[in-house]
Amino acid sequence: MNKPIRILHVLGALNRGGAETMIMNIYRNIDRSKIQFDFMIHTNEKCDYDDEIIKLGGKIYSVPRYVGKNHFKYKHAWDTFFSSHTEHKIVHGHMRSTAAIYLEIAKKHGLVTIAHSHSTASRGNKIEQLVKSVMQFRIRYRADYLFACSNEAGKWLFGKKAISKDNYKIIKNAIDVEKYVFNEVKRSEIRTVLDIEDKFVVGHVGSFTYPKNHKFLIEVFYQIQMQNKNAVLLLVGDGELRSQIENQINKLRIKDKVILTGVVPNVNDYMQAMDVFVFPSLWEGLPVTVIEAQATGLHCVISDTITDEVKITQLVKALLIDATPDSWANQILTYTKPVRENTKEYICNAGYDIKTTTKWLEDFYISEL
Template sequence: MPVNMPQPKIKVAHFLSGRIENLSGGDLVVLNLLEYLDRSRFDPWVVSFNEARNPGDPLIIKTAQTLEVKTFTINARGRFDLEPVGDLRKFITENQIDILHCHGYKADVIGFLACRQSEVKKIATLHGWWTGRSLKLKFYNFLDYLAVRKFDKVIAVSEPIRGTLARRGIPPDRLLCIENGVDIKRAGAANGDRIRSELKLPYGKTVLGMVGRLSREKGHRYLFSAIQAMDDVILLVVGNGPLEAKLRRLAENLHIREKVVFVGFKPDVSDYLAATDIFVLPSLTEGLPLALLEAMAAGKPVVASDVGGIPTVIGDKKEGLLVRPKDPVALKEAITVLINDKDLAKRLTANAMELAGRRFSVEKMAKSYEETYTDIMG
């Protein structure tokens, strides 16, 4: 190629399962990356699933289109319908994709099968693990592990996940950690007063915030138990999911319905975080939760479970307070400490904001992915 000829853009297709009604943490990471990816060097796509029971484009597809990213939807009837393998293979060939970047167990498995006999480079980002004790979930994790062993690069979003993958035999030269990043400027420009007004939150009460899918691994039930005996607190629950009806019943049964405000899924949680006084994350397992990083960037004191990638971000009594998982008493005590000790809360908040800006900016994350894409193409 002549020296003065521009280099062709690297075509990267992000491949992931999508939901009609919301965006997962992994979806949001991809969208953040797409917003900051250097379009002069990279030509991105988003490829997602449209299951027959939920016709229409997944929300990740619709949101990517607002960022002027090209998209493609694949129809899939069930969790392991293999017809999408051929559809994906055809898409990759017709659009001359250079890199298939998979997110999630289904994308990993189908992506591996679609690219087995092609020269397309394969990358998998592991945002966390499927949780639960069922044989089905263990089987999904096992299939995911078998698939990603054959990928050119495997990216963990936290050091604990990287350690697990290394112990499972992923070669060190193909394994790296790229931590999630958040938009620091957006967090600083959020308007919490508008949300407090819209939700008619009473003055004089401490507003606790929790952001996450309404599912078992997020530990909502333990936070509900923690606030049962607490006066002058309101809990904003941002998110939706399979346990919504059950959690609403639990709030009624614990007689805390007037303390809990369910606001549903919000694609941008910055204003809701700005409306809170304390961010609480009582998860049972985590990779590197985006909501935690957003709360840190927003200047909110944090109480979080000492699980997964959380302690790699939050040092106890340094950037926040860490508690044992499944422990409502410890949650209550930590929240009470932050309510009563304003100086401690300010110190933890300042430390967390500094760390978020230095280590978890979306610009830093995007640069790391760009370097990985360039490196894998040689």
């Protein structure tokens, strides 16, 4: 019996972020007798998906986090890894900041290289962003293939000319659509557990990081609850800025109206409990959570910074990111009596069904050997 092809995915960590969740959705659905995923990460800390990956037959490796002064140590770690791990045939890089480094080394070792863009902006201060821009510019020339979750994400990382080339591919942030089809029983169950049976539930799913714009979201919700005393805010996720957001909530004296669930494995169930989904990100690639929200029939109020490619149903309303919190609140309050729609057909027809995406990627990997 032939052994499965081993693909090395490169990430910062293996927690429940957008890119990581998308990869795990594919990993769960791929034919693992043909394709097996391994992961190279930049941390030694235990991550959310570690146990599941091991259970599915994957292996997890780590290299030191790149900090500039360890440039040669970082390159050596990668060179040593590829020399001793000849089982990998393809390296699929999702961590863009150092992709030009590790993809170049991978090519020297004879691997097929893929760079995958999941966003449209860099984090960090101006100096850090400048350094990243210089490093990331070379990716378009180092990778054999350029993948992106949207054309906006592709143009941002690889340049406008790149998206017209044959080696450029759109890999949509697909989901397991069946899990998100509206379920009244599950909605009632979650709302009972959270003690919000009769509430107007404003929902959000996202890591507590600067791009997700939680500070503005709290300001918007403050205006909402001033007009609708029955409103509650359901925040699913965790992250580095959580304590700051909790302080803001306390200062506004709305702690009793905000539910913070932390990271949960069943985001789809919590979306059932929401009445409207709000996503005021400062920047995104193509946010899978907005696809998920549409799949469960939720009206979505999002920022105009997010690509129009995310609008696959009539449920999405984009507002100016620099609009006032009360103008956002007024729009959200128009959905206090929502009617959930079955959007399964729309999601699948738009190419966001995980089984279709997984089969395409499986065939792609095999064709490259």
